Amino acid sequence: MKLTGAQALIKSLEMQGVEVVFGLPGGAILPVYDPLLDSSIRHILVRHEQGAGHAAEGYAQATGKPGVAIVTSGPAATNIVTPLADAYMDSIPLVVITGQVATSTIGTDAFQEADTTGITMSITKHNWLITDADDIPRVVREAFHVATTGRPGPVLIDLPKDVSNATMEWYWPRQVSLPGYKPTTKGHPKMVREAARMIAAAEKPIFYVGGGVVRAHGSEVLTRLVDLTQIPAVTTLMGRGALPDSHPLCLGMPGMHGNYAAVMSMQKSDLLIVLGARFDDRVTGKVDAFAPYAKVIHIDIDPAELGKIRHPDIPIVGDVRSVMEDLLVELEEVRESFRDISLWRKEIHSWQENYPYTYDRSHEGPPLKPQFVIERIRDLNTDDTIVVSGVGQHQMWASQYWRFEKPNMWINSGGLGTMGFAVPAAIGAKVGRPDRTVWVIDGDGCFQMTAQELVTATTERVPIKVAILNNAYLGMVRQWQEMFYDERYSEVYLSPDLPDYVKWAEAMGCVGLRVVDPSDVDAAIEKANSITDRPVVIDFRTDTQEKVFPMVPAGKSNDEIVLGEEGL
Amino acid sequence: MNSEISSIVPIGGAIRTPNEFRHHILSVLVENKTGVLARVAQLFSRRGYNIFSLAVAPTDDDRFSRITVVVDVDTAPLEQITKQLHKLVNVIKISEIDPDDAIEYELLLATVAADAATRAQVIELVNLFEGRIVDVGSTKLTVMVTASPSQLDDFEALIVEYGLVELQRTGRVALQKLGKPTTKRKQMKGKVS
Numbered sequence: 001m002k003l004t005g006a007q008a009l010i011k012s013l014e015m016q017g018v019e020v021v022f023g024l025p026g027g028a029i030l031p032v033y034d035p036l037l038d039s040s041i042r043h044i045l046v047r048h049e050q051g052a053g054h055a056a057e058g059y060a061q062a063t064g065k066p067g068v069a070i071v072t073s074g075p076a077a078t079n080i081v082t083p084l085a086d087a088y089m090d091s092i093p094l095v096v097i098t099g100q101v102a103t104s105t106i107g108t109d110a111f112q113e114a115d116t117t118g119i120t121m122s123i124t125k126h127n128w129l130i131t132d133a134d135d136i137p138r139v140v141r142e143a144f145h146v147a148t149t150g151r152p153g154p155v156l157i158d159l160p161k162d163v164s165n166a167t168m169e170w171y172w173p174r175q176v177s178l179p180g181y182k183p184t185t186k187g188h189p190k191m192v193r194e195a196a197r198m199i200a201a202a203e204k205p206i207f208y209v210g211g212g213v214v215r216a217h218g219s220e221v222l223t224r225l226v227d228l229t230q231i232p233a234v235t236t237l238m239g240r241g242a243l244p245d246s247h248p249l250c251l252g253m254p255g256m257h258g259n260y261a262a263v264m265s266m267q268k269s270d271l272l273i274v275l276g277a278r279f280d281d282r283v284t285g286k287v288d289a290f291a292p293y294a295k296v297i298h299i300d301i302d303p304a305e306l307g308k309i310r311h312p313d314i315p316i317v318g319d320v321r322s323v324m325e326d327l328l329v330e331l332e333e334v335r336e337s338f339r340d341i342s343l344w345r346k347e348i349h350s351w352q353e354n355y356p357y358t359y360d361r362s363h364e365g366p367p368l369k370p371q372f373v374i375e376r377i378r379d380l381n382t383d384d385t386i387v388v389s390g391v392g393q394h395q396m397w398a399s400q401y402w403r404f405e406k407p408n409m410w411i412n413s414g415g416l417g418t419m420g421f422a423v424p425a426a427i428g429a430k431v432g433r434p435d436r437t438v439w440v441i442d443g444d445g446c447f448q449m450t451a452q453e454l455v456t457a458t459t460e461r462v463p464i465k466v467a468i469l470n471n472a473y474l475g476m477v478r479q480w481q482e483m484f485y486d487e488r489y490s491e492v493y494l495s496p497d498l499p500d501y502v503k504w505a506e507a508m509g510c511v512g513l514r515v516v517d518p519s520d521v522d523a524a525i526e527k528a529n530s531i532t533d534r535p536v537v538i539d540f541r542t543d544t545q546e547k548v549f550p551m552v553p554a555g556k557s558n559d560e561i562v563l564g565e566e567g568l
Numbered sequence: 569m570n571s572e573i574s575s576i577v578p579i580g581g582a583i584r585t586p587n588e589f590r591h592h593i594l595s596v597l598v599e600n601k602t603g604v605l606a607r608v609a610q611l612f613s614r615r616g617y618n619i620f621s622l623a624v625a626p627t628d629d630d631r632f633s634r635i636t637v638v639v640d641v642d643t644a645p646l647e648q649i650t651k652q653l654h655k656l657v658n659v660i661k662i663s664e665i666d667p668d669d670a671i672e673y674e675l676l677l678a679t680v681a682a683d684a685a686t687r688a689q690v691i692e693l694v695n696l697f698e699g700r701i702v703d704v705g706s707t708k709l710t711v712m713v714t715a716s717p718s719q720l721d722d723f724e725a726l727i728v729e730y731g732l733v734e735l736q737r738t739g740r741v742a743l744q745k746l747g748k749p750t751t752k753r754k755q756m757k758g759k760v761s
Contacts, residue, residue: 121607122614126657129602146657180599180660304651 005133006031006164009097010039012140015172018068020044020059020431022052026072027112028099031164044431044460049076051424051453053083057092058428061411062386062436064217066093066147067428073099074112077158078119082418085123087154089415090238091215093147094154095140102162103131116158125153126181131160133168145176150183151302152215183301187318187326195273195297195314196330200337202271202295204344205231208254208283211238211414212276212300218321219407222275223247225324228331231341232348234262236277238414241404251348255283256552257396260355263550263558265348266291274298276320279309280415289557299323355563357400359546365518367543370394370469373521374401377439377467380525385409386438388426388464390446391417393475396548398441420449426464427457437529440466444494444501445474451504457535458509465528466510466537471544472496479547496541505537514539590642591620593670593742596635596653597661600626604658608635615652618643621739632660636741665742672742674717676724677702681731682709690730697723708733 003011009032013021020042025033036043046052049071056067071080077098087094101110117129126146128139136159143155199205213222219242226233226249233243234254243250254262266272272294277283284290287309298305298312299320306315316323359371374397383405389395389412404410411429413421422442430438447468457464474492481489505512511531515524515538528536549564598604605624612619618640626633639649650662676699682690690709694701699713713723717740724735 117603118606121603121610125655178657181657302655304648304655306651307645308648 001170002167003170004031004035004164005130005136005159005166005168007035008133008136008168008170009140009159009164010035010041011170012137012172013041013068014039015137016140016144017065021068021070022046022055022059022428023070024049024052024072024076026076026099028073028101028161029070029076029097029159029164030072030099031161032070032097032099032159042431043070044427044456044462046424046456047452048450049079050082050420051427051450051456053080053094053096054086054418054421054424054450055428055431055453055456056094056096057083057087057090057421058388058411058425059432060087060092060094060428061425062408062429063432064408065432066095066144068095068097070097071099072112073101073116074114076112077114077116081119081123082416084120084154084156086413086416086418086421088123088125090413091152091211092154093152095143095147096154096156098156098158099164100129100158100160103160104162106160116156120156123154124156125151127156127158129158129160130163133163133166136163136168137171138173141173142176142178146178146181150181151212151300184303184317185301185319185322187299187316187323189326191314191316192323192326193330195316196327196334198271198295198297198314199229199231199273199327199331200334201339203339203341204269204293205229205271205273205341206265206269207231207233208266208272208274208277209233209235209239209242210275210277211236212320213239213242214276214407216276216301216319216321217407218276218324219243221321221324221328225328225331226250228328228335229338230345231273232265232345234258234266235404236280236283237399237412239277240399240410241407244405245403246405249345251352253399255280256285256554257400257548257550258283259352259357259400260550260561260563261348261351263552263561264351266294267558268347269294272296274300274312275324276300278305284309285552285556285558289559355550358549358564363543365543366516367471367541368515368518368521370471370540370542370546371397371401372518373467373469373540373542374398374441376521377441377525378402380522380529381437381439383409384436386411386426386429386433386436387441388412388422388429388438389441390422390443391419392443392446393471393479393546393548394441394443394446394469397469400548419446422446423450423457423464423466424453426466427453427460427462430457430462430464431460438464440464442466442468443475444468444470444472444496447501448494448499451508454505454508454510454535454537461533462535463532464535466535468501468537468539469542470496470501470539471542471546473544475544476548478544482547483551484553501537501539505535508535510535510537512537512539514541516541590640591638592641592646593665593667593672593740594637594639594650594653595663595665595742596637596659597627598633598635598656599658599660600631600633601658604633605635607656607658608637608653611652611656612639615649616643617649621737623739623741625741636739638740663744665744669745670742671745672716672740673714674720674740675738676713676715676720676735677710677737678713678724678727678735679703679708679710679733680727681707681733683707686730690727693723693726699723
């Protein structure tokens with residue numbers, strides 16, 4: 001069967017089971033958009049290529065399937081660089097297809113030419129520039145394989161226009177042949193056995209649970225591991241929901257804005273059992289002073305993470321779910337010799353009791369306390385609600401105050417910290433999981449970066465709900481300037497009224513609401529929940545002065561955690 | 569003084585000699601595909617690792633190339649460098665070659681000032697290092713020496729006395745000595761321990 005390169009690409013995507021792509025057409029990718037008309041694949045037309053990338057990320061995180069984006073060459077390719085970098089940091093499986101100028105004009109500074117594979121080399125797991133239409137099925141197959149196996153991540157296929165137009169004889173490769181790519185998934189049995197012994201003997205062990213557990217679909221095994229060992233667990237920003245927050249041994253988020261018990265349990269621990277986490281600087285604070293008494297068992301699918309920041313006493317390369325399953329078996333064997341760690345649990349429990357997340361609940365308002373708004377959205381929705389956030393204060397409050405009971409319910413930009421991530425990512429999440437309510441908790445600064453994608457949401461009938469915690473500032477930067485720059489506020493004021501978020505929402509086909517008084521919060525949330533045919537945007541006027549606490553100042557030891565205003 | 573002498577650059581003394589504690593030789597077998605060298609080079613630059621020297625050429629099997637890279641382990645632990653390199657899809661195998669257990673060679677080309685008075689001495693020096701005169705001018709000679717990197721360092725230190733006009737070294741290539749197994753670093757992809 002003879003196909004054009006473009007037809008072969010679309011057919012290859014169908015063979016990979018792709019149901020939705022996010023994209024925006026243009027010159028070099030034009031040939032690909034023609035066979036798309038005849039395909040079963042749904043195309044979501046975004047308003048900016050960055051939106052296509054983040055939507056594909058949100059889709060991937062909500063569904064566990066790879067997200068796919070198709071854009072054209074040059075500026076479109078550079079516009080999707082941010083989502084690629086974001087997905088690379090947070091290990092999100094993404095397949096991005098970019099158009100490229102014809103092979104004969106590559107290197108001549110042709111119209112809309114950019115060195116896409118060169119630019120994206122260090123922010124993709126791998127990328128391909130296809131120069132022969134015969135290679136298309138093979139490369140697509142390889143691309144999905146690389147994106148979804150091992151440590152997941154983004155890949156990019158650059159497709160020149162003449163290759164899309166060329167004809168090829170259709171085939172579908174039966175297997176992938178990549179001699180240099182063989183991820184280890186099974187943990188070393190001897191190491192697993194040693195790990196079990198070390199866990200049984202530990203006096204103050206703690207599970208340090210990262211996003212790897214979510215990616216590996218390891219929540220259920222993790223819960224069994226925690227139940228068996230009765231060892232408390234911290235869930236990092238990327239790992240929130242891997243263990244239900246209602247689990248008595250779940251301590252929640254550690255790190256710069258983590259709670260006292262989560263931070264201190266790591267500092268005082270004698271054994272960190274690291275599951276799919278990578279000692280991010282936002283978790284460790286000053287590395288030399290991080291968990292100084294702890295031995296480390298580090299389990300990760302990426303060998304390069306073991307020993308990158310902290311030397312592991314027991315390194316185990318493997319799929320974290322598979323290794324946890326093996327570990328369960330080994331732990332059952334040594335069950336009799338488990339050390340009694342009830343005193344340790346008691347100590348941690350007292351920290352939880354004495355130092356919970358707090359804010360001034362007696363405050364009557366207006367303005368609204370942002371934490372109060374998040375708590376109300378949480379309490380007026382079910383555990384099946386997907387929460388998507390941008391980056392900044394609102395993100396930290398969302399992670400602190402939401403109760404995550406399941407994995408893949410919390411979607412945010414962790415590693416790269418991409419402002420403007422939330423709205424497009426939420427669209428992708430809702431497209432992937434139309435059965436779930438999707439709430440965006442956003443800041444006013446973030447919202448302004450990518451709000452135009454709400455036009456996409458309205459047009460494509462993707463009814464997401466957006467709560468803007470509008471404090472009229474780039475809040476996190478303001479907080480740092482207040483705390484560390486003598487309250488010299490430099491370029492952080494945004495104005496609460498400009499733009500008028502309600503009118504803006506309405507102009508984009510959404511329902512726009514504004515809440516100033518605390519007594520109106522519930523009604524607005526309930527109204528948003530009742531609207532299911534279009535997006536809703538609520539402009540919550542929140543307290544400018546409110547800061548995120550606890551806080552470990554940058555570069556300081558976690559022992560120097562600041563609990564609140566009075567600790568400054 | 570003729571004008572050519574004034575353009576002589578004393579580079580010999582400025583070149584750092586490889587320090588055996590800081591410099592390690594990695595022999596990296598890669599797929600012979602477009603852009604592989606760029607991927608390897610970009611990885612080094614992106615992660616802040618220093619390359620001391622680099623030599624690339626196809627192997628006997630035209631599907632593969634071999635990159636012999638001398639890395640500066642002051643900038644990052646060798647283990648982290650090899651692990652990051654292994655993450656490149658086009659990297660097949662990485663072997664660390666112990667300098668004590670390796671055959672290392674490098675080629676040096678140099679254009680040297682050599683007038684009637686010094687020409688004989690330059691030729692003698694080149695002969696001592698088993699090199700060859702590959703080009704002859706009225707006041708200059710271009711010479712070629714193939715030797716171990718440390719012998720080339722010695723040659724460079726001596727020849728610079730006569731006045732170097734230009735000098736180019738290839739960077740070393742290395743193979744394990746026969747009869748002893750290579751210290752294979754992570755031949756199985758991703759295996760730690």
